[in-house]
Amino acid sequence: GQQVMQIPQYQHVQEGEDFTTYCNSSTTLSNIQWYKQRPGGHPVFLIQLVKSGEVKKQKRLTFQFGEAKKNSSLHITATQTTDVGTYFCAARGIQGAQKLVFGQGTRLTINP
Amino acid sequence: NAGVTQTPKFQVLKTGQSMTLQCAQDMNHNSMYWYRQDPGMGLRLIYYSASEGTTDKGEVPNGYNVSRLNKREFSLRLESAAPSQTSVYFCASRQPGRKETQYFGPGTRLLVL
Numbered sequence: 017g018q019q020v021m022q023i024p025q026y027q028h029v030q031e032g033e034d035f036t037t038y039c040n041s042s043t044t045l046s047n048i049q050w051y052k053q054r055p056g057g058h059p060v061f062l063i064q065l066v067k068s069g070e071v072k073k074q075k076r077l078t079f080q081f082g083e084a085k086k087n088s089s090l091h092i093t094a095t096q097t098t099d100v101g102t103y104f105c106a107a108r109g110i111q112g113a114q115k116l117v118f119g120q121g122t123r124l125t126i127n128p
Numbered sequence: 129n130a131g132v133t134q135t136p137k138f139q140v141l142k143t144g145q146s147m148t149l150q151c152a153q154d155m156n157h158n159s160m161y162w163y164r165q166d167p168g169m170g171l172r173l174i175y176y177s178a179s180e181g182t183t184d185k186g187e188v189p190n191g192y193n194v195s196r197l198n199k200r201e202f203s204l205r206l207e208s209a210a211p212s213q214t215s216v217y218f219c220a221s222r223q224p225g226r227k228e229t230q231y232f233g234p235g236t237r238l239l240v241l
Contacts (some may be wrong), residue, residue, distance in 0.1 A: 058234050061230065064229070067238075110226070114178050114224075115173060120168060121170050
C-alpha cells in the first residue's frame with residue numbers, strides 16, 4: 017500500500033533555532049496535510065496543500081509541496097517552546113480517497 | 129460543539145477481556161475513523177466508515193470489530209484483548225469535500241496486562 021516516509025524521527029533544538037521536517041512518497045499524491053500533536057494530546061490539523069509547488073505560510077511556519085507532488089516539508093523559523101510536539105504529514109494518493117496515510121511523525125523538543 | 133468525543137479516557141484490561149471504545153461526533157460528518165498510535169509508528173488506521181451503514185478495514189484490523197451505530201457514533205470493539213493491543217486509540221471524523229480536515233478525539237489510553 018501507499019507509504020509516506022517522514023524524517024527525522026526526532027529533533028532537538030535550542031529555542032530560537034530553525035526546524036524542518038520532511039515527508040516523502042514514492043507515488044504522486046493528490047494532497048498532503050500537516051498535523052501537530054502536543055505531548056499527551058491529539059493530532060490537530062494545521063494545513064492542507066493541493067497544488068504542485070504550493071507554498072503556504074502560517075506565521076513562523078512554512079509549508080511546501082514539491083513540484084512532482086511526491087514530497088513536502090514543514091519549516092519553523094525561530095522555534096519557541098510552544099512549538100514542542102510531534103508533527104505529522106498525512107497524504108491522500110487519490111482525490112476523494114477515504115484513507116489518509118500518516119507519516120511516522122517528527123518529535124520536536126526545545127531547549128529553552 | 130463538542131467536536132469528537134471518546135470514552136473512556138483510560139482503561140486497563142486483562143488479557144482475554146473484551147471492551148468497546150465509544151466515539152461520537154456532533155459535526156454531522158459522513159466519514160469516521162479509528163486509529164491506533166504506538167511510539168515511533170505514527171497513526172495506523174484500524175477501520176473506517178465512509179458513511180452511515182458502511183465500514184471497511186484499514187491497515188491493522190485484526191483483533192478489532194467496529195459498528196457505525198448511526199451517523200454520529202462509531203464504536204471499536206476488542207473481543208479478546210491482547211498485550212499487543214496496548215496503545216492509544218484515536219477516533220476521527222471528516223466531511224469529504226474540498227477541505228478534508230480530519231478532526232480527532234482526545235484519545236483512549238488502553239493498557240492490556
